[in-house]
Amino acid sequence: DADVTQTPRNRITKTGKRIMLECSQTKGHDRMYWYRQDPGLGLRLIYYSFDVKDINKGEISDGYSVSRQAQAKFSLSLESAIPNQTALYFCATSDLRTTTREQFFGPGTRLTVL
Amino acid sequence: AQSVTQLGSHVSVSEGALVLLRCNYSSSVPPYLFWYVQYPNQGLQLLLKYTSAATLVKGINGFEAEFKKSETSFHLTKPSAHMSDAAEYFCAVSGGSNYKLTFGKGTLLTVNP
Numbered sequence: 001d002a003d004v005t006q007t008p009r010n011r012i013t014k015t016g017k018r019i020m021l022e023c024s025q026t027k028g029h030d031r032m033y034w035y036r037q038d039p040g041l042g043l044r045l046i047y048y049s050f051d052v053k054d055i056n057k058g059e060i061s062d063g064y065s066v067s068r069q070a071q072a073k074f075s076l077s078l079e080s081a082i083p084n085q086t087a088l089y090f091c092a093t094s095d096l097r098t099t100t101r102e103q104f105f106g107p108g109t110r111l112t113v114l
Numbered sequence: 115a116q117s118v119t120q121l122g123s124h125v126s127v128s129e130g131a132l133v134l135l136r137c138n139y140s141s142s143v144p145p146y147l148f149w150y151v152q153y154p155n156q157g158l159q160l161l162l163k164y165t166s167a168a169t170l171v172k173g174i175n176g177f178e179a180e181f182k183k184s185e186t187s188f189h190l191t192k193p194s195a196h197m198s199d200a201a202e203y204f205c206a207v208s209g210g211s212n213y214k215l216t217f218g219k220g221t222l223l224t225v226n227p
Contacts, residue, residue, distance in 0.1 A: 031213065040123065042204060042219040043158075050213075058214075090157060094213065100165050101146045101208045103215055105158040 003027070004106040006091050012112045019078040021109050023091030030096045032074040033103065034058075034066060037088040046089075049074055050096070081113040116141045116209045120218035128226050133177075133192040135221045137205035140186065146208040147188040148215065149179055153201045161203070164188060175199070200225045 004025045013019050023032065031050050035043040035058075045058030047066040055066060063085060067075045078085055088110050092103040121136040139145055147164040162173025169181040175198075179190045188205060205218040 033214075035217075040219060042217040044217075045214060048214065092158075100163060101213055101215070102148065102160060102163055104160075105150075107157045 004091060004093055004104055006089075006106040006109050008109060009107065010110045012114065013081050014114050015082055017081050017113075019081050019111065021076045021089055021091075021111070023074045023076070023106060025072050025091075025093045025104075025106075027093055027095070027104060028071075029093035029104070030071060031094040032068070033092040033094075034064075034074070034076045035090045035092065036060065036085075037090060037108075043090065046076065078111075078113075081111075083113045085111065086113045087111060116145070116207050116216045118205050118207050118216055118218035120203075120205050120221050122221055123219065124222045124224065126224040126226060127195045129197055130194050133190070133195045133199065133223065135190040135203050135205075135223065137179075137188045137190065137218060138186055139188060139205070139207045141207055141209035143209040147179075147181060148206040148208070149173065149177070149188075149190050150204045150206060150217075151201050152204065152220075158204065161190070195223075195225045197225050197227065199223060 007022045033048045034046040037043050044060050049068045065077045091106040094103045117140045119138045149161040150158040162171045164181045172178045177192045202220045202222045204220045206215045
């Protein structure tokens with residue numbers, strides 16, 4: 001089945017370390033997104049990409065960077081992790097060719113920064 | 115600009131009772147509206163979506179939602195709750211040309227036996 005996968009699923013790291021979260025999809029979608037989820041705050045958009053050459057900041061991009069290596073791969077980096085970046089991170093995709101705007105989510109990466 | 119307000123961060127119902135989860139939205143253009151469900155330790159799964167066709171939208175697992183433009187609402191209902199419905203539910207809106215989704219803060223549904 002066409003899917004959205006995220007690696008790693010869980011990660012514990014220390015303050016100041018560089019971390020990369022990876023997202024891959026086999027849906028053939030051109031649009032990809034990174035969100036973080038915090039209890040009581042819902043999902044907030046970090047970055048989004050409409051194709052390989054198009055990267056856009058979301059509402060909470062400070063402290064994060066992204067790389068769209070190919071249509072199917074979109075990575076999120078924390079250059080110097082801090083404890084308040086402890087959260088559940090989701091990657092999502094959507095298809096430019098449809099009008100419904102539905103997004104398809106990966107299973108999430110739980111990141112803990114000590 | 116677009117935004118979503120979900121009234122009630124936690125809703126508790128008895129098994130077999132009506133489920134009503136409230137969502138109000140703000141959008142400067144005709145919106146696309148979504149309800150997603152998140153079961154414990156899982157990602158988000160689409161329950162249903164409104165894309166300017168019928169105002170009463172039926173989704174999976176017996177859920178439905180009604181788009182009311184005059185009230186800017188998109189409340190989620192299910193006539194009879196089941197224990198397996200216990201999860202967190204998110205309402206989301208998308209409007210304009212950027213295709214971004216804006217999520218509400220979520221409502222945790224507890225179903226009591």
